Amino acid sequence: MAISLGLSCIISSSLSLVIMAAMQIFRLQLIETKLLTLFAGYLGSLIFIFILTAINNLQMSLFGKHYQSKYSEVIFSLIVAMFTSGLVHQVAVTSCLLFSLASLYFLNIISSKTYQSNNLIESKSSMKQTNVRKKK
Template sequence: MALPTGPSLVCSLALSVLTFAAMQMFSEELAASQLGTIAGGFVGSLLFCFILNAVGNAETLMFEKGFQTKLFPEVIICLLLSMGISAAVHRVCATTCLIFSLVDLYYINRISQATYAGTVTKPVKAPVKTTTGKKSK
């Protein structure tokens, strides 16, 4: 079950802070090996999701229920912020964070389209009468 907007904002902010703190605490371990740098980029992409969710919830609370998070500036700023935090661990973490975050963004967009986009129905065409060359009287 989904959280309402206000508690979701608080939860996303808390998870963002915890993820940032964990990345800083374990930065030496994450930067020590190749697998660690990939894991650091993955954790950075989780941070991107949490920050993007928090920004989207904050905008919904401030503006209106149907407000949408746009690619520029919200998504780009959240992506740069999470990549900067990942780069503080290791430079390769920032690159893998970018890759994982773009994959996350693709699936977030798919889920959003399936949940909020209206269904498009094709108009039904009237049957077309075909005539042969003769006219009937």
């Protein structure tokens, strides 16, 4: 069962704030080992995903269901996530960037498979049929 855009925005915002607070509370524990420092970067990438989700859901509820995130929202979310990771450790910033870019890539693939227009698929198949006819 899907939840509404407004509720999803609130949940995403709340989860990002909880992760930010947890990273600050457990900052000393997160910098004890190299693996935990990388985990801090992973937590930063989760902040990136949740902030991007919250911004996109807010814009979709304001501007309509077909509104898509632009580069400015992605860059803003990435900067906030990297800044939060930077408050923990410098290596966490780099790992946050890498984890965030990987998650953005996979989110784009999932989104294109889920929300791709049927007209685009039909136009591609009709183009293939016309190319086959031209070759004959």
